[in-house]
Amino acid sequence: YELAHIPGAVNIGAKALFTADKLAMIPADKPVVVYCYTGQTSSQVVSVLNMLGYDAKSLLFGFPSWAYVEGLKGPKPFDRAVDGHDYMVSTEAVEASGSFDQPAPLADTVAAAAEAYFSKGTKNIKASDVFENLNDGDASNDPFLIDVRKPEDYAAGHIPGAVNMSAKTFFTPENLAKIPADKQIVVNCYTGQTASQVVSVLNMLGYDAYNLKFGFAAWSPSGVYKFNVADSPMYRFEGTGVAAEAPAAEAPATAEQAPATLPVSGGVPVDFNWVYFLVGGGLLGAGVYLRRK
Structure with a gap:
């Protein structure tokens, strides 16, 4: 962040973001880009964040899609x-043939479950590690593989053994019953963006789930990763060693918390005992086990 960041961005680590004091820094009446x-x-x-009622979106492909800066210490962009x-x-x-009981969630509210999960770090796994696991001669430790890409792309080629589930219907009780609670779960999409959204919720619900880093593009050359750092637009950024045109904004000390209700069709506010999951602009059921308040 000190080296380069989008002008006006505040820096909040994912491990601490879902503590009460950090959530209080995020305005509930503005779109939030992470x-x-x-x-x-x-x-x-x-x-x-969307489950908590914020209007939040992820910057597709991360900071390199804004500007590519040499010397960043964190994870590198996808390099085939x-x-x-x-x-x-x-x-x-x-076809997923089992019928399994769901595990106990990490907590009984979204915020508490999020804090419990994110405080230990997010779960991503490299394609090479999945491949080695599947080929170590011990089938008992094989992960349960879920591919959330479109059915036609799944049909054209997928990781052997993977079942196909849509992210939009992933968290229905019927689909959750197909997922074993006693095995590692690996979820893949095209580039790791959508699967990551699924994985955080699975972990909060008590599963041991991992996102396949960089998605199917990391598994097979038939997978397409629609971003190359050479195409970075190099928008203006701020940071050390760069002449900043304006100082970075500071996070406000307090802000109105996220709304206690979520809008339903027609804009009528209603309290939910369900967890809702936002994918592609739609609110989707994520089970009945985590309460928003």
């Missing part, structure tokens, strides 16, 4: 030569 290095962590954050692999893919559809 960014990280690659979009993986900010996507996990944004899904939960480094992060991409040519692992085997399958065109054979896999």
Whole structure:
């Protein structure tokens, strides 16, 4: 952040973002844009902010989609030569056949469950680690693989053994019952952005879930990662060693908390005992186990 950041951005670490004092810094009456290095962590954050009633979006592909700055210490942007692999893919559809009880959530409210999960760091896994696990000769430790891409893209080629679930219907009771609570879960999408949103909620619900870092693009050359640092627009940024045109904004000491209700169709406010999950602009059911208040 000190080296380079979007002008006006405030710096709040993901591990502490869901504490009461940090949430109090976020205005509930403005759109909130969250960014990280690659979009993986900010996507996990944004899904939960939306569940809490904020109007939050993740900056697609992270800070490099704003400006690419050499010397950043965090995770690097996707590089096919480094992060991409040519692992085997399958065109054979896999149906989830089990019926499982859901685990106990990390807490009984969204904010408390979010703090419990994010305080320990977000969960991402490299394609190479998944491949090694699947090929170590011990099927008992294989993860349960979920592909949330479009059905036609799943059919064209997916990680062997992966089941296909839409992010928009992922958190229905019927789909959650298909996910084993006693196995590691690995979720992949195209680039890791949507899967990250799914994974944060799964962990809050008590699953041991990981986002496949950089998505299917990291597993197979048939996967497309629609961003290259060479195409970075190089918008103005602020930071050390750069002549800032305006000082970075400071986070306000206090701000109105997120609304206690979420709008439903027609704009009628209503209290929910359900957790709602925002994907692609739609509110979607995420189970009945976490309460907003």
